[in-house]
Amino acid sequence: MPEIEQVAPGLLRLPLQWLDAINVYVLGDVLVDSGNRWAAGKLLRGLEGQSIVAHAVTHAHFDHQGATHAVCQHLGIPLFCGDGERAALESGDLSRVLPPSRPLLAGISRVLGGPAHPVERTLREGDEVGGFTVIETPGHTPGHLAFWREGDGALVLGDVLFHRNPVTMRLTLQEPFRMATVDPSRNRESARKLAALRPSVICFGHGPPLRDGELFARFVSSLRRD
Numbered sequence: 001m002p003e004i005e006q007v008a009p010g011l012l013r014l015p016l017q018w019l020d021a022i023n024v025y026v027l028g029d030v031l032v033d034s035g036n037r038w039a040a041g042k043l044l045r046g047l048e049g050q051s052i053v054a055h056a057v058t059h060a061h062f063d064h065q066g067a068t069h070a071v072c073q074h075l076g077i078p079l080f081c082g083d084g085e086r087a088a089l090e091s092g093d094l095s096r097v098l099p100p101s102r103p104l105l106a107g108i109s110r111v112l113g114g115p116a117h118p119v120e121r122t123l124r125e126g127d128e129v130g131g132f133t134v135i136e137t138p139g140h141t142p143g144h145l146a147f148w149r150e151g152d153g154a155l156v157l158g159d160v161l162f163h164r165n166p167v168t169m170r171l172t173l174q175e176p177f178r179m180a181t182v183d184p185s186r187n188r189e190s191a192r193k194l195a196a197l198r199p200s201v202i203c204f205g206h207g208p209p210l211r212d213g214e215l216f217a218r219f220v221s222s223l224r225r226d
């Protein structure tokens with residue numbers, strides 16, 4: 001397991017792959033995201049010694065939900081998600097939160113995604129999780145969520161934006177892959193909603209934390225409006 005990083009007090013980043021191609025986070029005592037199915041052992045080892053009372057996912061793609069069932073079962077903790085992700089998580093059919101007619105991605109999701117797991121609670125805008133506030137950020141998937149802490153400007157934004165291309169491994173701010181994004185223009189609206197919060201440290205599903213809020217704001221304002 002690559003080294004666990006304390007991004008801020010009460011905010012840990014656990015990289016699950018080489019460099020920071022896939023990250024999960026611990027917000028207070030809540031695990032956010034779980035990597036792919038084959039990351040379960042590594043993730044559970046990384047969580048040893050941590051007090052984890054619940055698990056939330058930003059969205060139900062295979063690289064964020066893959067070890068969710070294993071972690072919830074092993075730790076005996078409940079699963080939380082956005083309303084639009086519930087059916088995918090509870091059925092294990094992750095193609096429900098993919099754009100239609102993507103057989104290759106749907107096939108990869110079946111191999112790398114995790115099995116179905118019941119959702120105990122649907123999170124909504126303004127709910128509190130691990131000391132963070134839930135922000136609804138639909139677009140990449142219908143029920144995508146971000147987590148925001150106003151006190152220190154810490155933001156965990158899942159896949160609203162990438163800070164590393166997880167295929168080429170290039171370090172870059174970019175929109176998530178279009179082929180895996182249900183509604184790209186709505187995702188841009190979500191990015192603008194997050195930039196309006198003026199975060200000071202931004203944590204991504206893919207890539208290292210960004211501690212340059214100005215650069216984040218400039219990138220988001222450069223995104224085309226439809």
Ligand SMILES: [Zn+2]
Pocket residue numbers: 061063064159205206
């Ligand atoms: Zn992702």
